[in-house]
Amino acid sequence: MDLSAINPVLLVASLIVAATPLLFAALGELVVERAGVLNLGVEGMMITGAICGFIVGVESGSAYLGFLGAAAGGALLSLIFGVLTQYLLSNQVATGLALTLFGLGLSALLGQGYQGVKGPTPARLDIPVLSDLPVVGRIVFGHDLMVYAGLALVVAVWWLLTRSRAGLILRAVGENHDAAHALGYKVVRVRLAAIAFGGACAGIGGAYLSLVRVPQWTEGMTGGAGWIALAIVVFAAWKPWRALLGAWLFGGVTVLQLNLQAAGIALPVEYLSMSPYLVTILVLVLMSSGRAPGSLGRIFHKTG
Amino acid sequence: MISFERRAVPSRVMAFATPCLAVLATMLAGGLMFALLGKDPVAAIRVIFWEPLFGEFAFYYRPQLLVKAAPLVLIATGLALGFRAGIWNIGAEGQYIMGALCGAAVGLALYPAETRWIFPLMVLCGALGGFLWAMIPALLRVRFDTNEILVSLMLVYVAERLLSAMALGALRNPEGRGFPGSRNLSQWDASANPELIAGTGMHWGVVAALIAVIFAYVLLERHVLGFHIRLSGEAPKAARFAGVVPGRLVVLCLGISGALAGLAGIFEVTGPAGQITIGFNTGYGFTAIIVAFLGRLHPVGILLAGLLMALTYIGGEIAQSQLGLPGAAISMFQGMLLFFLLAVDVLTHFRLKFGRSEATPALRTEAAE
Numbered sequence: 001m002d003l004s005a006i007n008p009v010l011l012v013a014s015l016i017v018a019a020t021p022l023l024f025a026a027l028g029e030l031v032v033e034r035a036g037v038l039n040l041g042v043e044g045m046m047i048t049g050a051i052c053g054f055i056v057g058v059e060s061g062s063a064y065l066g067f068l069g070a071a072a073g074g075a076l077l078s079l080i081f082g083v084l085t086q087y088l089l090s091n092q093v094a095t096g097l098a099l100t101l102f103g104l105g106l107s108a109l110l111g112q113g114y115q116g117v118k119g120p121t122p123a124r125l126d127i128p129v130l131s132d133l134p135v136v137g138r139i140v141f142g143h144d145l146m147v148y149a150g151l152a153l154v155v156a157v158w159w160l161l162t163r164s165r166a167g168l169i170l171r172a173v174g175e176n177h178d179a180a181h182a183l184g185y186k187v188v189r190v191r192l193a194a195i196a197f198g199g200a201c202a203g204i205g206g207a208y209l210s211l212v213r214v215p216q217w218t219e220g221m222t223g224g225a226g227w228i229a230l231a232i233v234v235f236a237a238w239k240p241w242r243a244l245l246g247a248w249l250f251g252g253v254t255v256l257q258l259n260l261q262a263a264g265i266a267l268p269v270e271y272l273s274m275s276p277y278l279v280t281i282l283v284l285v286l287m288s289s290g291r292a293p294g295s296l297g298r299i300f301h302k303t304g
Numbered sequence: 305m306i307s308f309e310r311r312a313v314p315s316r317v318m319a320f321a322t323p324c325l326a327v328l329a330t331m332l333a334g335g336l337m338f339a340l341l342g343k344d345p346v347a348a349i350r351v352i353f354w355e356p357l358f359g360e361f362a363f364y365y366r367p368q369l370l371v372k373a374a375p376l377v378l379i380a381t382g383l384a385l386g387f388r389a390g391i392w393n394i395g396a397e398g399q400y401i402m403g404a405l406c407g408a409a410v411g412l413a414l415y416p417a418e419t420r421w422i423f424p425l426m427v428l429c430g431a432l433g434g435f436l437w438a439m440i441p442a443l444l445r446v447r448f449d450t451n452e453i454l455v456s457l458m459l460v461y462v463a464e465r466l467l468s469a470m471a472l473g474a475l476r477n478p479e480g481r482g483f484p485g486s487r488n489l490s491q492w493d494a495s496a497n498p499e500l501i502a503g504t505g506m507h508w509g510v511v512a513a514l515i516a517v518i519f520a521y522v523l524l525e526r527h528v529l530g531f532h533i534r535l536s537g538e539a540p541k542a543a544r545f546a547g548v549v550p551g552r553l554v555v556l557c558l559g560i561s562g563a564l565a566g567l568a569g570i571f572e573v574t575g576p577a578g579q580i581t582i583g584f585n586t587g588y589g590f591t592a593i594i595v596a597f598l599g600r601l602h603p604v605g606i607l608l609a610g611l612l613m614a615l616t617y618i619g620g621e622i623a624q625s626q627l628g629l630p631g632a633a634i635s636m637f638q639g640m641l642l643f644f645l646l647a648v649d650v651l652t653h654f655r656l657k658f659g660r661s662e663a664t665p666a667l668r669t670e671a672a673e
Contacts, residue, residue, distance in 0.1 A: 040453065080643065089308065089654065090646040093392055093453070097593055098646060102639030108632030219632075224461050231454050270469035277458040281440075284450045301310065 006259045013138050016147060017213060019251025021046070021205040023150045025229035026236065026243045027157050028201025033233055034161060035194035036174035036295035040096025041081055043226025044103020045199045046206035049074040051107040053207025054119050054217045063122040067146065067207050074203020075196045077103060082195040085299075086188045092297050104220065114217045121215055122146060146208055151244070153201070158240040170194060174293035177300045187300050202226065224277065231280045237290025246283075253279045308654035318652040323598055323605070325651075326644040327612070333644070334637045343627050351626060352619030352637075365618050367505025371576050372617050374509040375400070375568035377610035379592035381516045382561030384601040388524070389536040391557045395441065395456025396565040397589025398463035399434035403566025404573040405463075405470055406433025408486060408580050411495045412475060415487065422494040427508070427570055434566015435559050437463065442558035446551040452558065460589070468582045475580050486580035489573060497575035509571030513610075516564055520603040533557065565589060587635075591617075594642045613638065 025042055032039050052073030057066025081099045084090045122144040125131065130141040161167040172180040173190045181187050209225065210217050228250055235249075236242035257275045265272065331353075335345030356365040379396045386393045393399075407430030414422055441455040468484075470476075475486040489495045500506045524530035536543040536553055544550075568588065577584055595613050599605030620634030 084643065084646055088647050088650045090649060094387075094593075094597060094642075095646050097394060098639060098642040101590060101594070102636065102643060105632050105634075105636035105639045109630060109636055112630055112632070224458070227454060227457050231451075231458075234451060234454070268469055268473065270465040270472070274462045274465045277461045280458050281444070281450075281455050284454055285444055285448045301308070 006263055009135050009138050011255060011259060013142060015248060015251045015255045016139070016143060017251075018254045019247040020147050020150045021208040021213065021225060022229050022232060022250055023244060023247035024153065024205035024208065025202045025226060026232040026247055027150075027153050027240060028198035028205075029229055030233050030236065030238060030240060030243055031157060031161070031170070031201075032194050032198035033296055034174045034238055034293055035170050035191050036177055036293050036298065036300075037085065037191050037195060038092045038096065038297040039078065039081055039099070039195060039198060040093060040230065041078070041099025041103065041226075042198075042202050042229050043222055043224065044100035044106075045074045045077050045202035046103075046209075046226040046229075047107040047220070047222045048077045048103045048110075049203025049206030050210040050221060051111045051114070051206075051217060052203065054114060054117075054210040055110065057119045057207075057211050058114065058117055061120055063120045063211050064145075066120065066211050067204050070203040070207030071200035072203070074199040074201070074206065076199070077106075078195050078199025078202070079192070081199075082192045086191055086195075089299050089301055092299070100226070108219045111217050111219060115219075117217065119211050119215055119217070121212055144212060146204075146212065154240050154244045161240065171293070174295055177295045177298070181300070181302060187302075191300075202229070205229070228276065228280050231284055234290065235283050235287045237287070238293065249283070250276060250279065307657050308650060309657045310654055311652075314652050315655075319600060322648045322652055323600065323609070323645065325648045326598075326641060329644040329648070330637065330641040333640055337633065337636065337640075338629065341629070341633060343629055348623055348627060348629060351623045352616060352634075355622050355626075356615055356618040359622075363503070365622070367499070367503060368618050369611060369614050370505035370510050371507070372614035373610040374507070374513045375572055375588045376592050376595045376613055377513040377607055378509065378516055378568040378571075379561070379565045379589060380595035380599065380606045380610060381513070381520045381603055382564035383592055384596040384599070384603070384606060385520060385523070385533060386557035386561050387537075387596060388601050389533040389553055389557050390540070391554055392453045393438060393441070393456050393558050393561045394453055394593060395438070395458075395460045395589070396561065396592055397585055397587065398456070398460035399437045399562040399565035400569040400572075400589045401460075401463040401467050401585050402437040403430040403434035403569030404577075404580065404584060405467060405475070405569075406430055406436075406566070407570035408489060408573050409470075409475060411489060411492075411574075412487060414494075415492065416494075418494055420494060423497070423574065426495055426574065427567065430570025431563040431566045434569060435563040437566070438558045438562020439555070442555045445554050445558075452554070456558075464585065467580070467584060471580050471582045471584070477579075484582055488579045490575055490578040495574050497571055507571065507575045509568065509575060512567055512571065513607075517603045517607050524603065529556070565592075591638060594638055597642060597645055616641075 025046055029039065029042055049070035053066040053070030056069030057063050081095055084095045085092050124142055124144050127141055131137045169185050170190055173185060173187050177187045206222060209221060214221060232243055232246035235246040253276050257272045261269055261272055331349055335349055338348040339345045383393055383396055407426040410429040411422055411426040437459060440459060441452040444450040444455055445452040471484045477485060477487045497508050532543065532548045532553065535546060536548055573580060591613060595606060595609045599609035616634065616638060623629040624631055
């Protein structure tokens with residue numbers, strides 16, 4: 001094994017790229033859960049976003065239109081979950097699982113004919129002086145716009161949840177839906193909006209995989225990223241800043257494991273590629289201290 | 305204005321009617337999807353639901369029905385126990401893999417001994433493998449309050465990696481000219497899980513599935529443990545007062561479902577699949593979730609649901625070869641079924657009400673029922 005083959009600057013730069021899809025999906029789910037809804041369909045929405053984004057990207061030739069298409073696809077799919085759980089009062093765990101199973105089938109169906117096709121990739125930022133700086137240039141100024149959009153989303157979600165009136169309402173709905181209803185807030189409407197936002201974010205995260213990180217379409221390509229995003233929300237104790245930390249942690253594990261594979265570590269690839277999942281379990285064990293929103297996963301039925 | 309009104313008691317009629325309603329709705333929506341794909345919807349539905357049972361080659365497909373339904377029923381029966389108690393084991397796919405791996409490893413270690421005792425030993429180890437794999441999320445939940453949904457699912461990915469490592473490494477057939485995959489267990493008399501009655505598809509896994517269904521039925525309907533399971537799901541606080549220890553229930557439900565998934569795995573690897581390969585698992589563990597809900601979490605319902613789901617698998621394969629219907633369309637079809645099921649389920653616990661809802665008169669009619 002040759003550890004000197006691993007370039008720390010590139011490692012950190014690719015960590016940030018690997019963390020971006022997780023960050024989008026986790027932030028979306030975080031908002032959904034703060035509104036008191038547990039949507040376990042992140043994996044399904046992500047993979048649907050991956051193929052929707054890829055199709056729109058290939059057909060239009062623009063990666064950014066692709067991300068838009070992915071957001072639309074993810075949001076539409078999430079609204080199936082929204083209607084079922086909010087209007088038809090179905091069990092959220094079961095419906096979320098159904099969404100994942102359905103999304104995997106749907107994406108495979110849509111993706112026929114897109115295997116092996118090359119999609120458009122968004123250009124990396126190239127600021128004259130800054131991007132050429134030795135270490136900082138590559139790590140801080142050397143990414144595509146979506147990476148910065150992800151970071152901006154952390155700030156935006158934080159601001160929304162803690163500094164805005166809409167966020168206050170959203171949290172009220174999530175903490176105690178009966179009280180929020182009594183105060184005259186539209187519980188179902190707030191939740192549907194949160195669910196659609198979560199779907200759009202998961203979709204964008206998926207498209208980041210198919211358009212930037214991999215970049216091509218293969219069936220089942222998310223490989224559990226949606227479930228890891230769910231774990232990040234728990235790890236983050238439902239706080240946006242810690243979601244960023246969590247995404248970086250998992251991005252780091254993934255990238256490091258790939259780098260070790262490339263460096264020829266004396267461990268079969270199969271065992272190395274278990275590591276992100278094992279780290280997820282470990283983190284869940286160590287970090288189950290956060291307090292979940294009060295109404296998380298409970299069915300809201302307006303009576304009288 | 306249409307609204308829902310909670311029924312005082314879940315409707316029994318609706319409990320039977322909703323799964324049928326969901327199947328009908330899925331056929332309609334599925335037909336629409338097939339039409340969008342440019343296939344004749346009526347022909348597609350006919351091929352999926354009619355051809356395997358009464359078509360020209362039904363003698364070949366009918367035995368497949370039991371072969372495919374057995375693992376689904378076996379896994380779903382276990383899952384349903386947990387789902388009833390609000391304990392969500394969704395990593396059955398991983399437990400299925402581990403059951404197959406553990407059982408096969410023990411069998412292969414004894415190769416080429418010729419005694420029929422090897423098969424029962426392998427079955428035992430298969431169940432144990434699934435059980436132990438399920439104990440990871442169970443004990444973590446009990447000890448650290450870790451979410452069992454996420455842990456059990458993460459372990460599916462770990463098990464899949466372990467499966468390919470084993471197929472390429474420790475369990476690889478030494479006489480296989482370097483190809484991945486183990487020795488063929490169904491062709492070795494000591495480990496084979498043969499067809500018990502020729503032409504029926506009946507193998508030991510089918511027997512185990514039937515026993516599991518009966519066992520689960522008795523447990524849920526006649527035993528205090530089943531009562532505790534149901535109580536914990538429907539009224540967790542009342543369950544505490546009734547002396548139910550939540551941790552014990554978590555271990556029990558995950559343990560039973562893990563062992564049953566492991567059994568499904570070992571019966572599959574010694575019978576229909578024949579050997580450990582990289583792609584050994586085909587998603588039974590996930591489809592079983594649909595089966596559990598389609599059967600309304602009731603053992604007898606699960607038996608019927610498993611057969612129906614097996615039918616869509618076989619019919620789907622025929623539709624793939626005869627009509628060129630993509631395989632993904634079938635998995636979407638199955639996903640849709642679960643959606644419709646969850647959607648119409650509301651009718652069991654609520655009744656539709658037209659016009660503005662008023663609380664008091666409704667209560668009176670509910671009491672009169």
